[in-house]
Amino acid sequence: ETGVTQSPTHLIKTRGQQVTLRCSSQSGHNTVSWYQQALGQGPQFIFQYYREEENGRGNFPPRFSGLQFPNYSSELNVNALELDDSALYLCASSRNPGLAGGIFKDTQYFGPGTRLTVL
Amino acid sequence: QQQVKQSPQSLIVQKGGISIINCAYENTAFDYFPWYQQFPGKGPALLIAIRPDVSEKKEGRFTISFNKSAKQFSLHIMDSQPGDSATYFCAATGGSQGNLIFGKGTKLSVKP
Numbered sequence: 426e427t428g429v430t431q432s433p434t435h436l437i438k439t440r441g442q443q444v445t446l447r448c449s450s451q452s453g454h455n456t457v458s459w460y461q462q463a464l465g466q467g468p469q470f471i472f473q474y475y476r477e478e479e480n481g482r483g484n485f486p487p488r489f490s491g492l493q494f495p496n497y498s499s500e501l502n503v504n505a506l507e508l509d510d511s512a513l514y515l516c517a518s519s520r521n522p523g524l525a526g527g528i529f530k531d532t533q534y535f536g537p538g539t540r541l542t543v544l
Numbered sequence: 545q546q547q548v549k550q551s552p553q554s555l556i557v558q559k560g561g562i563s564i565i566n567c568a569y570e571n572t573a574f575d576y577f578p579w580y581q582q583f584p585g586k587g588p589a590l591l592i593a594i595r596p597d598v599s600e601k602k603e604g605r606f607t608i609s610f611n612k613s614a615k616q617f618s619l620h621i622m623d624s625q626p627g628d629s630a631t632y633f634c635a636a637t638g639g640s641q642g643n644l645i646f647g648k649g650t651k652l653s654v655k656p
Contacts (some may be wrong), residue, residue, distance in 0.1 A: 431587075458644075465649075466649070467635075467649050469631050470645070480642065481643055500630065506565065515587050521641075532593065537586055538586070
């Protein structure tokens with residue numbers, strides 16, 4: 426078990442609604458990355474937060490947004506939910522962001538995920 | 545360029561056998577290659593990882609073999625056990641990005 430926690434565990438929403446998912450990073454980690462994992466697929470990178478700022482973004486529309494707080498915990502917000510947003514949302518924390526020019530790429534430790542179902 | 549291709553999609557192995565999962569990548573800037581194990585309803589858990597300055601890394605029953613020139617790497621699970629039944633993902637990261645690029649996964653079933 427990693428020290429990364431996520432809430433809630435499961436969530437059911439209807440199309441057009443908004444949702445907020447939460448993540449607490451492992452002690453000593455300052456970087457949080459969010460991934461979307463559709464059924465039967467590998468995780469897809471949404472974005473990464475480092476020192477409370479977005480530090481890279483995958484191919485996801487602007488209705489996917491996030492925050493990182495001073496204690497390094499993070500939120501993922503999704504507006505105007507679509508049926509295709511149904512997935513397992515994973516949060517991963519690490520010690521370093523893996524920036525260009527960064528010292529090294531550190532291991533990302535995943536939380537248990539939040540299962541979002543959009544009806 | 546950003547893809548990591550993983551095969552096979554599914555694998556059935558007898559208890560005590562060797563499970564082999566292969567991955568290939570295109571982006572030569574990748575410099576960190578982890579493998580994750582995921583059980584149903586759980587998040588991926590880091591199993592073992594390698595950097596391209598070595599050709600092999602072994603941890604217990606798990607070994608990564610890395611071929612830099614071919615841009616391929618593989619996971620070998622020796623003496624496979626029913627408890628190893630899970631989905632395995634290879635991943636890669638490097639260059640200007642900090643995010644992991646995942647393969648599509650291999651569902652491993654180890655039969656008793």
